[in-house]
Amino acid sequence: MQVNPFYFYTSSNLVELTGEKADTLEELLVLLRRCSGSAIFYHVFQSYRERHFAAVKYHSDFAQWISNSLGEEVLAERLGALDIRDFTSIRALREAMMEIIENHLREHPGIGGQSGKTPFFFCQSVSLVMPTKHIAWGLDDFYRIVKDVGIRSIHYHLIEARLRLGIHTNDFSYWLRTSLEKEALAERIEDIDIHLHTLEEIRQMILQHVREEMES
Amino acid sequence: MSPVRLTDYEPIIGRQTIEELYLLAEGLKGRRIKMVNSTAVGGGVAEILSRLVPLLNDLCIQTQWEVIKGGEDFFEVTKKIHNALHGEAISFLPRMREVFLEVNLENLRQSDLDQDLIVIHDPQPIAYIEGKGQTHAKWVWRCHIDVSNPNEEVWDFLKGYVEQYDVALFSSPRFSKRLTIPQFLFFPSIDPLSDKNRELEPEFIDRILERFYIPQDKPIITQISRFDRLKDPIGVIKAFRMAKRYVDCRLVLAGGEASDDPEGESVLDEVRTEAKGDPDIHILLLPPTNSLEINALQRASTLILQKSIREGFGLTVSEALWKKKPVIGSAVGGIPAQIIPNLTGALVHSIEGTAYQIRYLLSHPDIAKKLGEYGHEYVKEEFLITRKLRRYLLLFHVLFHPGERIIYFDKDAPPLPIAG
Numbered sequence: 085m086q087v088n089p090f091y092f093y094t095s096s097n098l099v100e101l102t103g104e105k106a107d108t109l110e111e112l113l114v115l116l117r118r119c120s121g122s123a124i125f126y127h128v129f130q131s132y133r134e135r136h137f138a139a140v141k142y143h144s145d146f147a148q149w150i151s152n153s154l155g156e157e158v159l160a161e162r163l164g165a166l167d168i169r170d171f172t173s174i175r176a177l178r179e180a181m182m183e184i185i186e187n188h189l190r191e192h193p194g195i196g197g198q199s200g201k202t203p204f205f206f207c208q209s210v211s212l213v214m215p216t217k218h219i220a221w222g223l224d225d226f227y228r229i230v231k232d233v234g235i236r237s238i239h240y241h242l243i244e245a246r247l248r249l250g251i252h253t254n255d256f257s258y259w260l261r262t263s264l265e266k267e268a269l270a271e272r273i274e275d276i277d278i279h280l281h282t283l284e285e286i287r288q289m290i291l292q293h294v295r296e297e298m299e300s
Numbered sequence: 301m302s303p304v305r306l307t308d309y310e311p312i313i314g315r316q317t318i319e320e321l322y323l324l325a326e327g328l329k330g331r332r333i334k335m336v337n338s339t340a341v342g343g344g345v346a347e348i349l350s351r352l353v354p355l356l357n358d359l360c361i362q363t364q365w366e367v368i369k370g371g372e373d374f375f376e377v378t379k380k381i382h383n384a385l386h387g388e389a390i391s392f393l394p395r396m397r398e399v400f401l402e403v404n405l406e407n408l409r410q411s412d413l414d415q416d417l418i419v420i421h422d423p424q425p426i427a428y429i430e431g432k433g434q435t436h437a438k439w440v441w442r443c444h445i446d447v448s449n450p451n452e453e454v455w456d457f458l459k460g461y462v463e464q465y466d467v468a469l470f471s472s473p474r475f476s477k478r479l480t481i482p483q484f485l486f487f488p489s490i491d492p493l494s495d496k497n498r499e500l501e502p503e504f505i506d507r508i509l510e511r512f513y514i515p516q517d518k519p520i521i522t523q524i525s526r527f528d529r530l531k532d533p534i535g536v537i538k539a540f541r542m543a544k545r546y547v548d549c550r551l552v553l554a555g556g557e558a559s560d561d562p563e564g565e566s567v568l569d570e571v572r573t574e575a576k577g578d579p580d581i582h583i584l585l586l587p588p589t590n591s592l593e594i595n596a597l598q599r600a601s602t603l604i605l606q607k608s609i610r611e612g613f614g615l616t617v618s619e620a621l622w623k624k625k626p627v628i629g630s631a632v633g634g635i636p637a638q639i640i641p642n643l644t645g646a647l648v649h650s651i652e653g654t655a656y657q658i659r660y661l662l663s664h665p666d667i668a669k670k671l672g673e674y675g676h677e678y679v680k681e682e683f684l685i686t687r688k689l690r691r692y693l694l695l696f697h698v699l700f701h702p703g704e705r706i707i708y709f710d711k712d713a714p715p716l717p718i719a720g
Contacts, residue, residue, distance in 0.1 A: 101473050138674050202631065234317065
């Protein structure tokens with residue numbers, strides 16, 4: 085079988101200010117409906133990367149604001165419980181978030197117009213994706229590079245990839261499965277709970293799974 | 301300031317990040333960039349440019365720094381414009397507009413516009429944009445000021461220029477305005493190699509504290525700020541006294557006088573009166589050149605406060621976090637951008653809240669330590685000069701790829717686009 089190499093990319097983003105802000109839950113809902121896909125991508129997938137050093141309660145900026153600023157813990161928990169691994173498109177994620185907020189507003193009709201302590205400023209991002217010099221031809225290379233590569237590469241291939249591929253996997257698992265025929269290893273990496281760990285912890289978990297595979 | 305190389309930062313931010321910066325700069329080599337501001341020394345903008353310009357040149361991006369020249373009358377006008385952007389009511393007379401424009405156009409005539417990119421900092425040289433038709437360069441307006449509640453007459457005058465630029469850059473989402481041009485978020489930054497932030501020997505820190513007669517016999521709580529009512533030094537003393545009923549500690553209030561504030565001296569008198577000769581309250585009037593002393597005071601502190609009533613970005617918060625100090629800050633200006641509640645610090649809204657957080661963090665040193673450590677990591681991610689360098693490199697790519705939301709470097713084999 086011919087092995088296709090794995091090219092490691094890295095991604096950086098510039099945060100664009102949209103000038104839109106929500107003071108209340110109702111306003112958040114309106115803006116959530118009409119904001120760009122890039123805004124949702126940024127607030128759910130990218131801004132978290134800058135806080136990768138800590139396993140925070142909520143990855144999503146929306147859940148965080150609803151908790152910290154509005155004090156609506158039940159809603160924040162419901163939004164925070166959305167597993168981004170279940171979504172392969174921004175459209176589906178947007179609809180799921182809106183449905184949760186709409187249901188909450190129906191259950192608690194008085195709270196929609198209450199202002200938070202601070203506004204939620206909608207941002208969106210422009211991303212720049214570029215190849216690093218790292219290329220893996222086999223599992224040994226892959227292990228060595230994952231150990232050493234910048235944390236942005238891990239985020240890009242493991243987290244951002246889902247929406248890019250539009251399937252329930254990530255770049256690492258996809259390559260391990262299709263190119264090296266390492267189905268079990270691919271599944272173990274897919275099963276890593278990206279909500280509960282820092283990116284460095286996730287890197288160590290990937291390394292551990294690969295090490296076990298190499299030793300087996 | 302000694303010449304700096306990007307590799308000098310490798311022990312701080314890591315080889316991988318340095319490699320990424322070189323990768324980002326690869327496609328920009330040989331581009332010509334000009335930065336224009338109003339002062340070569342003193343003030344945050346000059347401090348940032350004095351580091352950023354050599355770093356860009358180190359990456360083979362030809363970067364010049366130009367300082368607008370003007371007489372006393374010009375800088376009187378720009379000072380008034382600055383205050384008006386902070387909301388002060390001024391009479392913006394036709395003569396003031398004339399002086400402002402004459403000086404801008406005179407400088408513009410002598411400026412080499414044969415650049416790829418021109419970055420204008422703050423309002424003083426904003427009318428350089430009148431030269432847009434003479435060059436193929438992209439134009440960027442970097443606003444370091446909070447313009448969220450400006451004097452409308454002055455803002456309308458400036459807005460006419462701002463909207464001719466290709467993009468505008470703001471320090472915080474809450475500082476920006478609705479504009480017809482794209483706006484990007486550019487946090488201010490600190491330099492980890494500067495005297496204010498670099499590592500210090502413990503013996504040096506001890507000597508500085510001895511020099512200021514500050515015993516290190518109990519926890520030290522510090523606010524580094526000029527003596528200005530908007531920094532609420534009286535509120536800090538009140539919070540300290542409330543907390544001291546429960547936990548023994550010292551307070552250090554250190555900073556300069558606000559030279560442009562006629563009330564500066566009376567604020568200092570009020571602070572001294574409020575302290576009532578308490579031997580546990582240390583009031584230090586320091587000149588702005590005392591960077592090493594400020595660094596030592598921060599490093600010797602157990603907790604740092606920034607209890608401002610109104611604030612610009614409040615970079616003293618990042619300076620303290622960089623030193624792994626737990627910070628209690630007011631939820632004003634740019635402070636909430638630096639303090640993520642209960643992760644990188646404590647955000648407060650009152651004197652009572654400040655006192656409570658002092659008590660809490662002095663009683664829970666393990667939690668205080670964690671806040672400081674996370675704060676350090678967050679500053680490393682977002683508020684170092686190297687992060688600013690990354691933002692500028694990204695911006696340059698964005699400007700050279702107009703309309704693209706995802707820019708792929710490897711055009712031959714682009715990954716699949718994001719599913720809509």
